[in-house]
Amino acid sequence: MPVVEARRVTRLFPMAAGPIAALRDVSLRVDAGEYVAISGPSGCGKSTLLHLVGCVDQPTSGEILFEDRDVAVLSEAERSRIRLMRIGFVFQRFFLLPMLTARENIELPQAEAGAAAADRRARTRELLEYVGLADRADHLPSQLSGGEMQRVAIARALANRPALLVADEPTGELDEQTGEQVADVFDRVHADGTAILVVTHNPALAARASRRVTMKSGSLVS
């Protein structure tokens, strides 16, 4: 049962000198509970594919089906709702809100989803324990290390129990040891049944995926 499926998607970016194809006729399917890693050189279209699958961008041609719904026919509000409830995003630069504590950052998507305050608190406590940061709940991002911030970002991404976790170079800003800790969290998320699509240059992280995909010049090569 696919969570998300890209069917022959092409993504062109208009440029002054003419359009550049970031993706050419790419097809990819991520099944429920699957852990897929995409690797490849910089500029090969990994992040572009991730953005299409994560419903933050639209292909120039081809189809993106999220849980069997054609994303192209959905309104922005509906895509936003899918991102909120069914997809969790983890970014290379964390993008935690710097004025909110770890707890508040994790509560934010739950509040947006309309969760009751008591449920939010319980879920946030559970997630902070899950990523090993229960004692850092009231710390601001500026008071956390890079690895801790990324773990808070993972907890935030999991806040509304998504079907798919998408991560764009989640260890890109971390040293090897801290990257390992983050990779451990991904393993647990995968073990708990959440599908993961991760874009990474980190071979150690890619090696943990159940399926590895390599891209080159906007196409899947393996």
Added chain:
Amino acid sequence: MTSLGLAWRSTKRYRVRAVLAVIGVAIIGALLFDMLLLSRGLLDSFADLLSSSGFDIRIVGSEGVPIVRFPIDGSTRLAADLRALPEVRDVVLIRVERATAQVNGRTPRDVTLVGTTQTGGGPWTIVKGTNLPSASSSSDRCLMLIARRLAAALGVVPGSVVDLSVRPAGIASALPAIACRAVGVVNFAFAATDEDSVATTMIALQDALGLQAADADLVLVASRPAVGSAAAVRAIERLRPDLRVYSNEDVIAQFNQNGFAYFRQISLVLSALTMTFAFLLVATLLTVSVNQRLGEIAALRALGIRRARIASMLLWESALLVGGGGLLALPLGGLLALALDHILRQMPGLPERLHFFVFNWRAVTTHLVVFGMTAAAAAAYPVWLTARLPIAETLRREVVG
């Protein structure tokens, strides 16, 4: 967390910038508030001054205007006829002449001599001594009230005798001086700060003019409250169509159209300018702030946070900066208005009780409404910027950057 809560945290995060913005808006807002006070202040103060006399209708001869007046023939008879009208509660005759005042052979001083039939009170406040008594209660032929400044200059206290010589305008005359006894030192409501005035009875003024009966050049009428000034004006116009009859509202409306229109126009232009500055200040700060946070905002959108929520947060941020500055502007503007009013009232020829800046709730309401609109307008561009933010492209740019 609500949008307001997020906006508050965001404002606190950039504390120095927020404080500077609030101070900037407060200073601009203080100027706006003062412009609003100025646009109505003189008019309100003038209306207050007119109504302080206790009379709501003014009658002048058809040749004159309320400022430059000529005597009204048969004004004593006119007063009697007016008193007989059911719409009228009280009538006072006034005549103003130029005169010289002299005490004990000292250098005479030019004064404004006001003759009035009003006793036991009038458009003045007693500083020392008493009011003019009614004619029947005094054996003195000429009693007078003297302005405080003039009294000090001449060394006059209640009981002092002052020689008054009337010098009718445009007439070469050598009227003899009459001796008047000062009964009170007063502040005249209508007198300019640099004007030396004395007030006496119409009978004393007749004596000073060497006439059997002096005609008034201004008749003040108080209408009966149940009737109102408009009805009383109509009744007086029916009685004496040859005279010009003005209610206080008419006088204020005339000044509003003529003399005060300049103040209104100036304050309108300056208000528009100040609000443009406030708009530019806050819009620039918010735009810079949004541009610094594009990655954050794109990430929030990627996480499924709605555009409306982010727009609402920015609107609140704008409201906090503009609202904080706008509220601070009220006391600041009040203090500034006091200082400016003090400076402007030094101008020669202005009645002492006239103010340029007068507090009124309408100015406060307008101030708050204008600031609310400015906050919304200042947030419009940053909100538009975030609403059309391409999420994927921004995230890509943030990583590459």
